[in-house]
Amino acid sequence: MDVTNIAALSGNLAVVGYGLAAVGPGIGVGLVVSKTIESIARQPELAAKLQVTMWLGIAFTEALALIGLATPFIFA
């Protein structure tokens, strides 16, 4: 039986990796920030505490982005 290609993919696959490394942390940071805004709207007096907690959330999410974007150094 002949094998027929119904779709062809050309170009650099690493670009898809760059995209995924941006999408995931982008969603993560969006969630962290949106929940912080909600929380500050509910309890403005906790803003300072929430900002520090938000920074920790962003730091962890950002770690994924930096590691994901640096993977070309080992997978290339």
Next chain:
Amino acid sequence: MSKAANNLFRRVLTLGSALIGAIAVLGGLIGYLVAGTDGLTSALIGAALTLVFVSLTAMSVWFGSKLPLGGFFGLVLGGWLIKIIGFVLVIGALKGADFINGPVLFFTLVAAILGTLAVDSVAALKARIPVIGD
């Protein structure tokens, strides 16, 4: 922002820099043994990249917290966006360079990132941020 939060960010930046410095020395030594001068350069570049990009996050939250709420989120999120674009450009520029040893740079970067995350977490957990400002 309260004095406690200022102290927290000052401590995080100091301890994070010291830890990344130690990782740069260790990574540079291992890199030199594994890949010679290229390994040493790659480890130092990986540690420096982490120092710059991780410190920028803490500094954006620190300085942003002195602004009104809209300015805070604008500075933190805008800074994050510009930082990621800058990181992609730096990685793209370094990727083809012949003085780079990819695995040494990558693993130094990962070790430095995980180390700073640990420092950040411990410092944030130990910090006592008052509900009422100074």
